Every structure is written in C-alpha cells, then in structure tokens.
Amino acid sequence: MKQSGYEVETSREVTRERAVLVGVIGSTTPEWVVEDHLDELRALADTAGADEVGRVTQRRMKLDPATMIGRGKVNDIKRLLKEKDARLTIFDDDLTPAQVRNLEKELPGKVMDRSGLILDIFALRARTREARVQVELAQLEYYYPRLTRMWSHLRGSQGGIGFRGPGETQLEVDRRIVQDRIGKLKKQLEKIARQRDTRRGARRELPTVALIGYTNAGKSTLLNALTGRHDAYVEDRLFATLDPKVRRFEVTPGHPILAIDTVGFIRKLPHHLVASFRSTLEEAREADILCQVIDLSHPLFEDHIKQTDGVLKDMGMEREERLLVFNKIDNLENPQVMRRMQEAYPDALFLSAARGLRVWDLRERLDAELYQGTGRAHVRLHPDDMAALQKRFPLLQLQTKTWKEGAVHTLVSGPKTMLQQALQELSLEVIPKD
Ligand SMILES: Nc1nc2c(ncn2[C@@H]2O[C@H](COP(=O)(O)OP(=O)(O)OP(=O)(O)O)[C@@H](O)[C@H]2O)c(=O)[nH]1
Ligand SMILES: [Mg+2]
Structure with a gap:
C-alpha cells in the first residue's frame, strides 16, 4: 500500500517540468518590478505544472531582434538549463514565431512566452463546455499564424524539389482545416451565448x-x-x-x-x-x-x-x-x-x-x-421603449402615464442603480416634471 502511494507521488513529481524564466528590464521599469513580474510568471508556470529553477534578466538596450535577448544571455540560459537539467524556457515578453524558432535552435527543449503559457493554463483548467470552446478558439487563433510560418520555415530550410509541392498542399489543407474548425467553434459559441442570454433574461429582474x-x-x-x-x-x-x-x-x-x-x-x-x-x-x-x-x-x-x-x-x-x-x-x-x-x-x-x-x-x-436608494425620474418614452423597459427592468415602476405627441410621459421609480442603468442603456430622455 505504502509503496503504491509513493509511486503515485513520484509520478506526479516526474510530470512536472523544470523551467528557466527570462525577463527584460525596460528603460523605464525598475529592476524590482521585473522581478515581481517574473514572480508572477513563476506562479503562472506553477499553475501550468512547471517549477522555476532559475531566471535570467536583460536590459532592453541590448536586445537582439532575432532572439529577443542578446547572444551572451542566450548562452547563460543554455548553461543554466544544462546545469539544472531543465528543458523549458519561458519569456515574460511576447516572442514572435521567428524568435521562438531561432531560440529553439540554440536551446535544449521548448521555448514559450507568457501568452502561450496563459493559453496553456486556460486549456488545462477550463471545465464547462463554453470555457472549453472559448479556449480552443483562442488557441487556434494564436497558433494559426505560427502554423503557416512553421510550414514556410520547413520549406525554406528543407525546401527544394519534392518538398515544395506537398508542403504547399499540406499547408493549404491545414489552413482550411483550422479555418473550418474556427468557423464551427464560433457557431457553437453563438449558440451557447444565446442559451445564456435566455437564462440571464430570466434572472435579470x-x-x-x-x-x-x-x-x-x-x-x-x-x-x-x-x-x-x-x-x-x-x-x-x-x-x-x-x-x-x-x-x-x-x-x-x-x-x-x-x-x-x-x-x-x-x-x-x-x-x-x-x-x-x-x-x-x-x-x-x-x-x-x-x-x-x-x-x-x-x-x-x-x-x-x-x-x-x-x-x-x-x-x-x-x-x-x-x-x-x-x-x-x-x-x-x-x-x-x-x-x-x-x-x-x-x-x-x-x-x-x-x-x-x-x-x-x-x-x-x-x-x-x-x-434603499430609490431613484425617480420623469421620462419621455416611445411605446417601443416602454415595452423594452418593462421587459428588461421589471422592478422599475411606471406611474402617472400621460400621452403627449405619440409618446408617454411617465414617472419611473425603483432601485437607484437600476434606474441609472435603464436610463443609460435605453438612452431614455429625461424631462422636467410637468
Ligand atoms: N490573507 C488573505 N488571503 C486571502 C484573502 N482573500 C482571499 N485570500 C487568498 O487568496 C487566494 C486567491 O483567492 P481566490 O478567491 O481564489 O482569488 P480569485 O480572485 O477568485 O482568483 P482567480 O479565480 O484566480 O481570478 C486564496 O489562497 C485565498 O485564500 C484575504 O482576505 N486575506
Ligand atoms: Mg476565482
């Protein structure tokens, strides 16, 4: 018994990844702020299932567009990854697909950025159908440009006869699959949103x-x-x-x-x-x-x-x-x-x-x-607005209605915040008491 408990514990530990965190110190951000941002990145990594084993920071002046950070820092990270037996590097700043590619050539294991990490956490933790659909949609939209560039990268480096044709076709096919899926997910979301609107309508009072x-x-x-x-x-x-x-x-x-x-x-x-x-x-x-x-x-x-x-x-x-x-x-x-x-x-x-x-x-x-705060306002209402008002805000009361020039003049009263919201949302015309 004891042994199996131990095994379960180990296997959970084993699946956790070890990560080096990277932050860039901007010209206006002090160093402690960057450290705090990296603490937050560590918390994000922790949620996603990775432990920080070290961090590297660099001042913005010395950045290299190809890899975001400079040559020397890339080597620092490489050394740190080896020393700590880690295979994951997470940047606090967004990386372009090309930067990820260049960095992955130099560094052992995966390279990702804060956005990718957050998407990963959402994917891991979303439970309801709506949240899952939303996350999948966000992931596809995030990875779509990366997907196409991945292919063109492959064609570029391994290109030549025989590769280009199928590669091109594959890219087209992949694009279409992703686009189809995005379309389907959007439709699903619309449907879920409509159902929720109905539920909300019932609660709205x-x-x-x-x-x-x-x-x-x-x-x-x-x-x-x-x-x-x-x-x-x-x-x-x-x-x-x-x-x-x-x-x-x-x-x-x-x-x-x-x-x-x-x-x-x-x-x-x-x-x-x-x-x-x-x-x-x-x-x-x-x-x-x-x-x-x-x-x-x-x-x-x-x-x-x-x-x-x-x-x-x-x-x-x-x-x-x-x-x-x-x-x-x-x-x-x-x-x-x-x-x-x-x-x-x-x-x-x-x-x-x-x-x-x-x-x-x-x-x-x-x-x-x-x-407790009851608000009152005299408003001029078109008949359509009156129906909308009663439907959306049934707690509001309409008193002393009089017809004037195709509109109703009425005193609306009810909870203050609700009244404010009704006035704003339906752009009601407030009139002096007549
Ligand atoms: N010391 C202290 N800790 C608190 C207090 N309120 C919440 N926490 C802790 O803060 C942590 C986050 O609380 P949550 O209620 O999950 O925070 P949340 O805003 O719902 O967070 P997300 O759902 O992640 O957006 C938990 O560990 C809470 O126990 C407080 O008044 N004092
Ligand atoms: Mg919460």
Whole structure:
C-alpha cells in the first residue's frame, strides 16, 4: 500500500517540468518590478505544472531582434538549463514565431512566452463546455499564424524539389482545416451565448453585483463570504476560476441580490483570450454594480488596478459608479499603504474576505445602493421603449402615464442603480416634471 502511494507521488513529481524564466528590464521599469513580474510568471508556470529553477534578466538596450535577448544571455540560459537539467524556457515578453524558432535552435527543449503559457493554463483548467470552446478558439487563433510560418520555415530550410509541392498542399489543407474548425467553434459559441442570454433574461429582474479584478485578488473568496456559502472554488493559484459562478444572497430579508464571480485579469492577457472571454464578462457588463476587488497586500496592487482598468476600457466597460474593494487587509506588511489608499479612495471599502473582516460593511453597502436608494425620474418614452423597459427592468415602476405627441410621459421609480442603468442603456430622455 505504502509503496503504491509513493509511486503515485513520484509520478506526479516526474510530470512536472523544470523551467528557466527570462525577463527584460525596460528603460523605464525598475529592476524590482521585473522581478515581481517574473514572480508572477513563476506562479503562472506553477499553475501550468512547471517549477522555476532559475531566471535570467536583460536590459532592453541590448536586445537582439532575432532572439529577443542578446547572444551572451542566450548562452547563460543554455548553461543554466544544462546545469539544472531543465528543458523549458519561458519569456515574460511576447516572442514572435521567428524568435521562438531561432531560440529553439540554440536551446535544449521548448521555448514559450507568457501568452502561450496563459493559453496553456486556460486549456488545462477550463471545465464547462463554453470555457472549453472559448479556449480552443483562442488557441487556434494564436497558433494559426505560427502554423503557416512553421510550414514556410520547413520549406525554406528543407525546401527544394519534392518538398515544395506537398508542403504547399499540406499547408493549404491545414489552413482550411483550422479555418473550418474556427468557423464551427464560433457557431457553437453563438449558440451557447444565446442559451445564456435566455437564462440571464430570466434572472435579470434581480439587482446584480459583479466581482471583477486581477487574478488571485480574492474574488471567489469574497463571493463565498458575501453569500455565506463555500462552494465557489478558491485556490492560491492564478486563474483558479475559469467557470464563474452566480450566487444569490440577501442582506435584508426580501431583498435578493445576485453576485457574479468572474475570470481574473492579468497583465498582458493574450488578446485572443480577451476576445473569447468577452462573452463570459457580458454578465458582468450588465450588472448594476461593478465591484473591483484588489489584493492590497500585493506589492504591485497599483499596477493591478491599472491593468484591470485597461481591460475594462478595452471592453467598453468603464463605469463611474465602480466600487473599489481592497482585500486581504489581514495580510499587510505596511499598514501605511492602507491609510494612503483610504485617502486616495475615500469611497472604497477595506476588508478581508478570508477572515470575514468588514465583509459586513460591503453587504450593507450593496444592500443600500441596490435597494434603499430609490431613484425617480420623469421620462419621455416611445411605446417601443416602454415595452423594452418593462421587459428588461421589471422592478422599475411606471406611474402617472400621460400621452403627449405619440409618446408617454411617465414617472419611473425603483432601485437607484437600476434606474441609472435603464436610463443609460435605453438612452431614455429625461424631462422636467410637468
Ligand atoms: N490573507 C488573505 N488571503 C486571502 C484573502 N482573500 C482571499 N485570500 C487568498 O487568496 C487566494 C486567491 O483567492 P481566490 O478567491 O481564489 O482569488 P480569485 O480572485 O477568485 O482568483 P482567480 O479565480 O484566480 O481570478 C486564496 O489562497 C485565498 O485564500 C484575504 O482576505 N486575506
Ligand atoms: Mg476565482
């Protein structure tokens, strides 16, 4: 018995890879930032199943376009790989297909970049059908240009009579297969999205908060803490959540709130993935409150805020009424940081989701913003808008309707955030009270 347990343990260890990490120090980024980026890369590698055995950094001035890093550094990596018996090199910066090729000629084993690594993790961890389809699509789109260049590379180096013809045909065939598959996956996604829209339509009547933010910030932990349940998956790994959950909870009896967990963001999220996870974030887009969770104990938390803002902006999801939640206050090395942020963001909340510290404040705040604050607005509605309004926002009440010039003048009232969203989404014309 003991022996078989031991064997299982060994085989798991054996399948882990050993990797050298490579980072480039830019002209404006200080060295410690690059080290922190490499720490994050190490966490990503760990999630993908590789252990860091060493790292190499280089200043940007000395870069060689053919291999990204300079000759001397390539040799350093080669030596390190041999010494540590490793066969994987991971670059923090994106490599072109040609750079990968050149580097793989010099270095033993595989060479990959951060984007490739993230795609790999998503492929490994996606569970639901939708997530799997999205990841496969992102992978095909990422590898497609690399596929074609791989073939032209093969033709170039081994080319000549006999190779060129079949190579060309093979390339065409491969391209078509990949294109067909991409087309099929896109159709599947559309279908899944339609099904989800139907489900969402049914839920939509409840006020909703979406938890968004950098990976490992504690979104899923916070979802559990808010709802008093412990079924959202939490792990000290990047991208623990790829299949977000939606949970219902009540602070005041009779005032249900939906909380949506989301996929975490990360710096340099491969843009194919951004595109394919857009639909997953659609639910968050329509939430009444966007709650941005930040790991205040992380040395780069300010950069995380920036990265998250960037993704939100790319997706057209910037909002004024975003609620900042600084998490992990139990884990601060320097309490000064919290004071500084409290001054910078007087409206933000500071809590510990894992310890349950001040989570109550957030529950109260959400309840207040979503229910207690009742908003009223006089609007001029076209009959079509009126139907849309009642369908999309059944919690809003329409009072004292009067017809004027083919439109209805009415007083709309209901939860403040929901009213705001309705006005914005349907571009309703607000009029002075008549
Ligand atoms: N010290 C401390 N750790 C926390 C706190 N909240 C969450 N964590 C830990 O942070 C890690 C990540 O938590 P998750 O809830 O999985 O984070 P997430 O934002 O959902 O991460 P992804 O799903 O990967 O995007 C886990 O190890 C949690 O236990 C907190 O308040 N204090
Ligand atoms: Mg999570």
